[in-house]
Amino acid sequence: MHPAFSIIVFTTLSGLGYGLASLLGLGLLDPAQPATKVAHAAALALIAGGLVSSTLHLGNPQRAWRALSQWRSSWLSREGVLAVVTFLPLTWSAYLSVFESRWDPVIGVIGTALCAATVFSTSMIYASLKSVDSWHTPWTPASYLGFAAASGMAASAAFGAAGGASLLWPLAGGAAVLVLIAWAIKTGWRKQALRPPLSTPESATGLGHIGKVRQLEPPHMTDNYLTREMGFRVARKHARKLWLIALVMGCGVPAVLLAGLAVFPESAGSTAVLVTLVSVLSLMAGIMVERWLFFAEARHAVMNYYR
Amino acid sequence: MTSLPRHNTPKKLGLVIDLDVCVGCHACVVACKEWNTGGYGSALSDQDPYGAGVSGAWLNRVHGYEVTPDGRDRVVIGEAGDARVVHFPKSCLHCDDAPCVTVCPTGASYKREDDGIVLVDEDKCIGCGLCAWACPYGAREMDLAAGVMKKCTLCVDRIYNETLEEVDRVPSCVRTCPTNARHFGDLADPSSEVSHMVSERGGFDLMPEQGTRPVNKYLPPRPRTPLAASSAPAADDTADATGFFGWVDRMLDRI
Numbered sequence: 066m067h068p069a070f071s072i073i074v075f076t077t078l079s080g081l082g083y084g085l086a087s088l089l090g091l092g093l094l095d096p097a098q099p100a101t102k103v104a105h106a107a108a109l110a111l112i113a114g115g116l117v118s119s120t121l122h123l124g125n126p127q128r129a130w131r132a133l134s135q136w137r138s139s140w141l142s143r144e145g146v147l148a149v150v151t152f153l154p155l156t157w158s159a160y161l162s163v164f165e166s167r168w169d170p171v172i173g174v175i176g177t178a179l180c181a182a183t184v185f186s187t188s189m190i191y192a193s194l195k196s197v198d199s200w201h202t203p204w205t206p207a208s209y210l211g212f213a214a215a216s217g218m219a220a221s222a223a224f225g226a227a228g229g230a231s232l233l234w235p236l237a238g239g240a241a242v243l244v245l246i247a248w249a250i251k252t253g254w255r256k257q258a259l260r261p262p263l264s265t266p267e268s269a270t271g272l273g274h275i276g277k278v279r280q281l282e283p284p285h286m287t288d289n290y291l292t293r294e295m296g297f298r299v300a301r302k303h304a305r306k307l308w309l310i311a312l313v314m315g316c317g318v319p320a321v322l323l324a325g326l327a328v329f330p331e332s333a334g335s336t337a338v339l340v341t342l343v344s345v346l347s348l349m350a351g352i353m354v355e356r357w358l359f360f361a362e363a364r365h366a367v368m369n370y371y372r
Numbered sequence: 373m374t375s376l377p378r379h380n381t382p383k384k385l386g387l388v389i390d391l392d393v394c395v396g397c398h399a400c401v402v403a404c405k406e407w408n409t410g411g412y413g414s415a416l417s418d419q420d421p422y423g424a425g426v427s428g429a430w431l432n433r434v435h436g437y438e439v440t441p442d443g444r445d446r447v448v449i450g451e452a453g454d455a456r457v458v459h460f461p462k463s464c465l466h467c468d469d470a471p472c473v474t475v476c477p478t479g480a481s482y483k484r485e486d487d488g489i490v491l492v493d494e495d496k497c498i499g500c501g502l503c504a505w506a507c508p509y510g511a512r513e514m515d516l517a518a519g520v521m522k523k524c525t526l527c528v529d530r531i532y533n534e535t536l537e538e539v540d541r542v543p544s545c546v547r548t549c550p551t552n553a554r555h556f557g558d559l560a561d562p563s564s565e566v567s568h569m570v571s572e573r574g575g576f577d578l579m580p581e582q583g584t585r586p587v588n589k590y591l592p593p594r595p596r597t598p599l600a601a602s603s604a605p606a607a608d609d610t611a612d613a614t615g616f617f618g619w620v621d622r623m624l625d626r627i
């Protein structure tokens with residue numbers, strides 16, 4: 066599948082935003098700290114930015130509001146509805162922290178649940194497509210939720226460090242554990258992605274009873290919307306290297322740094338801020354590479370007609 | 373409304389495509405584009421139409437496949453068993469369980485309750501492209517100029533069009549096909565001509581494992597006559613030449 070830049074940015078940044086917002090909803094950070102107030106604003110900005118970038122690839126963005134109408138059948142519509150609804154408790158929580166320096170557990174937890182539901186819907190857009198084998202699995206929502214939680218927790222640790230949180234080690238340690246869990250899920254996802262394909266050129270053409278089917282003449286000499294959209298190949302060549310880069314940047318670096326911070330919590334102050342910041346940046350870079358591979362490596366059933 | 377009709381539609385209008393007969397002339401491809409660029413919805417645009425990289429939206433495409441008996445790789449068509457070339461037209465199959473419809477977030481994609489035709493309401497389409505991802509057959513293509521999704525309408529603006537002569541009230545591709553490889557009819561009616569063809573020739577679904585339950589059916593190529601069965605031209609043997617040719621043959625042998 067073609068990895069559209071806008072969708073990669075949207076899914077990774079909004080994942081970070083929802084992860085951060087959901088942990089703020091759990092009241093993990095002191096609502097009176099200026100850093101926590103900034104965290105609330107940052108989470109909202111990341112979510113909003115992600116949503117705006119996701120409309121960039123639309124052919125007619127001026128009608129995007131219509132996408133809220135088909136929540137009964139469409140995961141994309143559900144995602145849109147949930148994204149809008151989730152803004153209510155999140156802005157409310159942000160308001161309470163920024164202007165009243167307090168945290169309301171009920172509103173907070175409602176926000177957390179809706180954040181999780183929104184990320185789940187995003188992932189189900191992909192997981193519900195039977196036409197793309199590697200996406201069509203419960204591992205897909207699991208890995209989206211895992212990455213959102215891990216990046217949100219790492220960001221919480223960063224804002225906690227900036228706010229001089231007295232108990233930094235549970236934040237950092239929790240983030241390290243979530244990073245490891247997220248990549249464990251992703252590794253499971255990659256294993257299942259190797260299953261034999263559901264459809265083949267033989268089943269696509271129904272000519273398998275005669276023998277092996279191979280394309281002799283494509284329908285047109287040049288490429289078309291389908292081959293551009295579903296037939297991306299560039300990354301496959303370097304898939305192994307990219308996967309290793311994703312693992313080192315997304316898992317190794319942040320897990321070691323965050324675990325180190327958890328073990329030596331006395332290294333507070335600017336060191337802790339720097340360490341958590343580097344962890345978040347490295348983690349996000351790793352997740353972006355992973356997300357790129359998620360698209361670039363995915364094989365669509367229609368390509369059976371072009372083989 | 374992008375929920376599918378709750379019950380089987382009373383009619384299932386669709387195509388039956390005969391892979392034995394198609395010669396891959398692409399007449400249906402051109403006829404489809406010609407009719408539909410001026411018909412239902414926005415025009416079917418081309419990008420860089422006179423350049424080297426021309427590409428555009430088409431609702432019907434003809435592929436060509438080489439099919440070789442199992443276990444063999446790259447054989448010369450015609451020399452090995454049943455190896456053969458199959459021309460393969462492909463357009464929307466108007467699936468009963470159309471995944472392209474249910475994923476649509478706007479309600480632009482829908483399946484008609486009465487005849488099962490799958491259509492896009494272009495005024496509602498936001499051009500997100502998700503339906504093209506959901507279709508395993510590659511039957512939907514985005515129009516890059518209009519930013520909306522295009523697909524086969526089964527020429528809904530012909531088949532019910534009483535201003536056309538009766539003979540023309542079939543999809544443009546069916547009307548055009550010079551070899552009669554494409555047939556249009558109601559596949560829910562077991563007594564229709566298309567239903568008879570399907571049952572007699574063993575019409576089949578494309579990618580049944582995708583669970584889309586396509587309405588359109590394909591008729592398999594008939595078994596080909598093995599090359600060995602056709603009399604090969606006798607190369608140098610003139611033993612049975614008689615009369616004038618026999619005389620010429622003998623004279624030339626002597627020189």
Ligand code: SF4
Binds near residue numbers: 463471
């Ligand atoms: S062939 Fe594709 S576009 Fe047509 S109804 Fe089936 S899934 Fe939808």
Ligand code: SF4
Binds near residue numbers: 475478496497521
């Ligand atoms: S491209 Fe248009 S028809 Fe297709 S899913 Fe999106 S809004 Fe619906």
